[in-house]
Amino acid sequence: MIKFNINEASPVPLYQQVKQAILLDIVSEKLNEGDQLPSIRALAKILKLNPNTVAKVYYTLEEEGFIEGKRGSGYRVKVLKSRIDKLKISIIEAELKDFLEKASCLGFKKKYINDLIGRLLNDK
Amino acid sequence: MIKFNINEASPVPLYQQVKQAILLDIVSEKLNEGDQLPSIRALAKILKLNPNTVAKVYYTLEEEGFIEGKRGSGYRVKVLKSRIDKLKISIIEAELKDFLEKASCLGFKKKYINDLIGRLLNDK
Amino acid sequence: MIKFNINEASPVPLYQQVKQAILLDIVSEKLNEGDQLPSIRALAKILKLNPNTVAKVYYTLEEEGFIEGKRGSGYRVKVLKSRIDKLKISIIEAELKDFLEKASCLGFKKKYINDLIGRLLNDK
Amino acid sequence: MIKFNINEASPVPLYQQVKQAILLDIVSEKLNEGDQLPSIRALAKILKLNPNTVAKVYYTLEEEGFIEGKRGSGYRVKVLKSRIDKLKISIIEAELKDFLEKASCLGFKKKYINDLIGRLLNDK
DNA sequence: GTGGTCTAGACCACC
DNA sequence: GTGGTCTAGACCACC
Numbered sequence: 001m002i003k004f005n006i007n008e009a010s011p012v013p014l015y016q017q018v019k020q021a022i023l024l025d026i027v028s029e030k031l032n033e034g035d036q037l038p039s040i041r042a043l044a045k046i047l048k049l050n051p052n053t054v055a056k057v058y059y060t061l062e063e064e065g066f067i068e069g070k071r072g073s074g075y076r077v078k079v080l081k082s083r084i085d086k087l088k089i090s091i092i093e094a095e096l097k098d099f100l101e102k103a104s105c106l107g108f109k110k111k112y113i114n115d116l117i118g119r120l121l122n123d124k
Numbered sequence: 125m126i127k128f129n130i131n132e133a134s135p136v137p138l139y140q141q142v143k144q145a146i147l148l149d150i151v152s153e154k155l156n157e158g159d160q161l162p163s164i165r166a167l168a169k170i171l172k173l174n175p176n177t178v179a180k181v182y183y184t185l186e187e188e189g190f191i192e193g194k195r196g197s198g199y200r201v202k203v204l205k206s207r208i209d210k211l212k213i214s215i216i217e218a219e220l221k222d223f224l225e226k227a228s229c230l231g232f233k234k235k236y237i238n239d240l241i242g243r244l245l246n247d248k
Numbered sequence: 249m250i251k252f253n254i255n256e257a258s259p260v261p262l263y264q265q266v267k268q269a270i271l272l273d274i275v276s277e278k279l280n281e282g283d284q285l286p287s288i289r290a291l292a293k294i295l296k297l298n299p300n301t302v303a304k305v306y307y308t309l310e311e312e313g314f315i316e317g318k319r320g321s322g323y324r325v326k327v328l329k330s331r332i333d334k335l336k337i338s339i340i341e342a343e344l345k346d347f348l349e350k351a352s353c354l355g356f357k358k359k360y361i362n363d364l365i366g367r368l369l370n371d372k
Numbered sequence: 373m374i375k376f377n378i379n380e381a382s383p384v385p386l387y388q389q390v391k392q393a394i395l396l397d398i399v400s401e402k403l404n405e406g407d408q409l410p411s412i413r414a415l416a417k418i419l420k421l422n423p424n425t426v427a428k429v430y431y432t433l434e435e436e437g438f439i440e441g442k443r444g445s446g447y448r449v450k451v452l453k454s455r456i457d458k459l460k461i462s463i464i465e466a467e468l469k470d471f472l473e474k475a476s477c478l479g480f481k482k483k484y485i486n487d488l489i490g491r492l493l494n495d496k
Numbered sequence: 497g498t499g500g501t502c503t504a505g506a507c508c509a510c511c
Numbered sequence: 512g513t514g515g516t517c518t519a520g521a522c523c524a525c526c
Contacts (some may be wrong), residue, residue: 361493
């Protein structure tokens with residue numbers, strides 16, 4: 001089951017939060033080619049959202065080619081392994097650049113960051 | 125002068141983007157205790173925003189204790205060095221945890237991440 | 249229905265007057281946990297105020313933890329009985345201290361004040 | 373010396389706060405007929421206000437007949453004992469009515485209020 | 497329908 | 512000049 005951390009107070013629209021959660025599961029291969037997604041109504045019930053909001057999620061994911069809907073049989077994941085691998089790398093590099101930029105902006109030295117990373121990586 | 129990268133298309137409200145930019149300059153000590161901020165109207169003109177929007181930025185920053193305004197004489201930075209140091213560390217640790225969680229969620233191994241960090245840290 | 253005595257001429261901002269009126273009804277338990285407040289637009293119409301002004305009232309009451317708003321479904325009262333009881337007492341004691349201080353400052357004797365209170369209390 | 377509790381954050385304009393403080397001293401007979409008031413500039417310096425603001429105070433107090441200014445010799449208190457006595461009583465009665473109304477609005481019983489008053493009156 | 501953000505522009509107290 | 516309040520009215524996400 002997909003893990004949704006919906007944050008009501010966030011300025012990010014709910015439908016985008018839901019979309020990101022599904023996308024993350026596709027990219028991390030918890031959801032795979034051909035997997036069935038919950039129905040709009042079912043997911044709306046689970047997340048306590050209006051079905052319109054969930055419909056918007058599926059509609060935009062379909063537009064972007066990550067899932068595919070058929071009348072009467074719901075939505076299924078539809079995505080190439082090669083596309084996922086590219087996405088993964090571009091996501092993680094962008095995130096890391098972001099982090100390093102912030103760190104340098106706050107005045108942290110390479111050594112401090114390296115130590116911190118070492119510590120947190122081994123905590124896990 | 126504060127660097128503002130306002131993103132009109134972002135779901136993050138403009139006033140929060142401006143607020144974050146100022147906060148970043150306070151935390152990174154580009155803005156220091158006692159420094160005068162541009163007047164509401166002046167900043168509004170620079171950023172091509174409505175004065176009300178900038179007023180909201182200053183008002184909420186004041187509520188959170190980072191700046192202080194006086195009738196007739198504008199806003200000034202008002203923040204303790206010790207508070208900044210704590211903030212810095214908590215920000216960078218939270219960002220890093222976020223990043224590492226995403227990385228592990230996407231299935232990247234420690235080694236891969238470590239190599240990537242090494243590469244990007246030395247690029248700079 | 250909440251009773252609003254808005255005084256246009258007062259130096260107290262309109263939004264604070266409205267806020268105080270609502271707060272008084274919460275503290276005096278005319279408004280109770282879970283009660284729905286009128287929508288921003290409805291209340292603005294009733295009080296002949298701008299919706300922004302009423303929004304500010306609700307926003308600040310929410311910040312202080314007295315009411316809670318949800319997108320699409322409006323604001324509701326959200327306050328613990330125990331908090332109300334404490335508030336009541338602290339309000340009435342502060343008001344009374346204020347009054348007694350003024351009275352003593354103006355040179356009224358205990359006896360005079362006591363008689364006056366006795367008279368006014370029985371008038372009611 | 374007059375005691376000024378100026379509250380910068382209050383919505384009550386500063387000039388009205390200063391005016392009230394002076395008026396209270398006149399009514400409580402700490403300032404008496406003929407007493408010299410500090411000069412506009414002197415008072416402005418003490419209160420860290422702009423001289424314009426203090427000038428407004430004196431100007432409106434003069435308009436209302438409580439003080440009188442002469443070119444070259446500053447302002448003096450000018451008020452009849454009978455007027456003060458009437459003022460005193462009307463002030464204290466209005467304050468008390470206000471207090472009792474709030475108390476009854478908050479649901480406090482006569483007995484509770486009486487006890488509270490008894491307690492606070494004897495504290496002093 | 498609901499609240500949240502935003503613009504344009506006014507008036508006030510204070511400097 | 513400065514900030515604080517307020518109106519009129521727009522557009523968006525969500526119900």
